Amino acid sequence: MNNVSDRISGKIPNRKRALLAPWARVYPLYVMLIPGIVAIFIFQYIPMYGVIIAFQDFRPVHGFVGSRFVGLHWFRFVLNMPEFGNIIRNTFVIAVGKVIADQVVAITFALLLNEVRHSFYKRSLQTAVYLPNFLSWVIIGGIFIDILSTRGLFNDFIALLGFERQFFLGSNRWFQATMIWTDVWKQFGFNAILYLAALTNINPELYESGIIDGANRFKLVRYITIPGMMPTIILLATLNLGQIMEAGFEQILIMYNPAVYRTGDIIDTFVYRAGLIDAQFSLAAAVGLGKSVVAFFLIVISYKLAYKYAGYRIF
Amino acid sequence: MIVRDKSAASVTFDIVNYIFLGLLAATCLMPLLHMLAVSLSARAPASAGRVTFWPIGFHLDAYSYIINSHLFLNAFRVSVIRVVVGVSIQMSLVVLTAYPLTREPEELPGRNVIMWYFFFTMLFAGGLIPTFLLVRSLGLLDNFFALILPVALPVYSMVIMMNFFRTLPKSLYESAMIDGASHWVILGRIFIPLSKPAVATLSLFSMVFHWNEWFMGSIYLNDYYKWPLQTYLRQLLQNIDFSRITLADLDLLRRVSDRTFVSAQLFVATIPILAVYPFLQRYFVKGIVLGSVKE
Incomplete structure (x- = not known):
């Protein structure tokens, strides 16, 4: 010193x-x-x-x-595994699907909620949609496995509308979409919080002058509200880039089953089964390391982009 | 927003929007209501799938049953202890680590290196298998502290705490320093009392984390009497892996995995979250915005 x-x-x-x-x-x-x-x-x-x-x-x-x-024995081994391609593809399809669906629904919800003028109604809506985020995947998985079963509530509803019952968690056709939309159900309200915070920061004078200039309500949204939300949209889009290896380990581990391994098995669940069920520690660690390294670069790039385009610093 | 747009298009939009958002919010609650209705129904209509959102053949059997199920009660007790111990440790470490790191490098030599030491763990992790092997070689398998120690310091919460500490007026710190107050006094008597919203937010998040976390219990604990509630429920839903179960417990298990009982247990496991939810809602919006948008 x-x-x-x-x-x-x-x-x-x-x-x-x-x-x-x-x-x-x-x-x-x-x-x-x-x-x-x-x-x-x-x-x-x-x-x-x-x-x-x-x-x-x-x-x-x-x-x-x-x-x-x-x-590099295990890395070569992994690359030659027949299921390797599926695991990578499933991980990306589910993760990217979630990032897009989560944010689009959250943005839409924030915009629509912003148009609600009765504050009691607005608060009640928020109370309802934020709640699922705080429930564990065990609870949510337990409920959805029940509701989405062929004789469950959701299929009853579908049958009522005249469609055919589907085994959402047991069919390779539906499994990925089911993961994405149950995730949206859990997260969209919570994801909307940052967008709503951005909306409250828009200067009210902008709306006043818009009205004086003769803009109707829809034009105000188009030319003031959406541009006011843009920095937050860009920020979250860049930060989410770091998440495209995260397909949702807990959710899938709870909701999948051997019948849907072809479409539902992701990197994390494979590591879990290979390492902790079959005790193939080195193989599982190699897959896990591969993921960590890619994730590292994605996160670093996403922070850099977030800093460049949205002025974001984590500390 | 000051002048209301009263055009036909605008009014139509309002009506459609209010109904749509109402339905959307209802969708978020319906699965929970369904679960509650099933748990309060008689077993026959419940297993036949006739219950929607209102109990059929209302009765509380499932609840009186789980109140007498020592498996459930024991898991509940483990979870409560875990939350108390886990939150205390996490919050102590969060506050203790965040405070020194808010100091400038000239006041705390090495501050930036130490900050990177923590921050790097947000970028890269050894992953599941090495962590599991470590916990095993530390002799923590089947030990309650396997649920606590690996997550003793949540770095992201620490960064949020640090960012909050930084918003406190600098002059407070400086004048306390000049008056000869020690760092412990400044942290305990000035920083923590002034950071109640942040401490409350992070404690609630920590609480929700420890209450909801089930995976560590399922890989580190083999003895089902040590499982926290969520791990127990997870195994119950899977109908597997009560490997070393006694015959009497197996009999009990068969009965508690009935649909109404499962629903009742899921609902009871949700009650603590519902109980803190009003407090959570008061703070988390602030906490989230604090964590991601800074000026």
Whole structure:
């Protein structure tokens, strides 16, 4: 530390000098950081080191250090698996479908809700649509497995409208769409919060002058509300880029079954089955590492874009 | 918005919009209402699928049954303990870590390096398998703390806390410092009391997380008497993996996996969320906006 020399040479303004404290004043700050640093070291950084098992023929008895090194064996193995293409495709189709459907529904909902003038009605609507976000996938999965079964409530409704009953969670034709729309059901209200916050920040004078200029209600939405929401739309679009490997592990693990592995198995569920059910630790870790590396680049790019186009900084 | 557009098109739009949004909101509640109705119905109409949103052959059997089911009660108890312990640890670490990191690097040498140390974990993770192997080699399998320690510090919450601390007036900190207050006093007597909305938001999120989390329980805990409620429910829905179950429990399990009982258990597991939901709603909008949009 060069505090002492700085202080002697008087480089630092007076107000700040009082804050530049001797060691006795600094060390409590480090003490405060210790528990967090230790927790993160053990449960985040050691597993990062643990990814070396992806390059080993890992045997639990030999541990991270003693297992035999096999280079890229598992990566080659994975690329040659017959189900590899399906898993990647399912992951992207479901994840991209969710990002788009979630945001489009959220934006539409925010715009429509913004037109509701009775504040009690508006608040009641919000109370209802935010709720599903706070329920666990166990509960929601439990309800939907029941409702979407061939004799469930949703199929009763469809039959009432004259359509054929469908086994939504047991058919490869419907499974991906079912994942996307049950996710929309859970999240859209919550996703609308940021858009609604953006709408409340639009300067009311803009609307006043729009009205004076003779714009009707629909023109106000077109020329004031939507442009006012645009920065938030761009921000979330860029941030969501980092999510296109996240197809929804918990949701799918709870709602899928072997009949729909062809369309429903994603990277995360494959890793789970290979690693924790079949105890193929190295194979599973290799797939997981592949995903982490791609996700890393996606997240970094998405933060960079969010910074460039929306001025977003996380800290 | 000051002058109302009273044209026919506008009024028609309002009517359609109000009805549409009403239906949309109803869709969000209907699955829950259906579950509640099934749980309050007699077993025969429930398993025949005749119940929609109103109980048929109303009775509370399912509830009196689960109140006497030690499997359910035990899992509920584990979840309550988990929330209390988990939230306390998460919030302590969030606050303790966020405070030093709001200091400037010249006041806390190495501040930027430490910040990156935490931030990097938001970009890259070792993943499921190495984490599982670590927890296993730490001897935490079948240990309650396997549900707590791996998530002891949620970095994203810590960043939100840090961003909130930064909005507090600098002069408060400086004058306390000049008066000779220690960092512990400044954190405990100035920063935390002034950050009640942020602390409340993050505590509620932490609570919801620990209450809802089921996956860690399902991979780290084999002993079903140690499962939190959501893990127990997950296994119940799957009808599997009560591997080392006793005969008496198996008999009980057969009865509790009946449709009305499952619905009743799902509903009871939802009650704590419904109970804090009014508080959540008061704070989370602020919390979310705080976490993502900063000036």
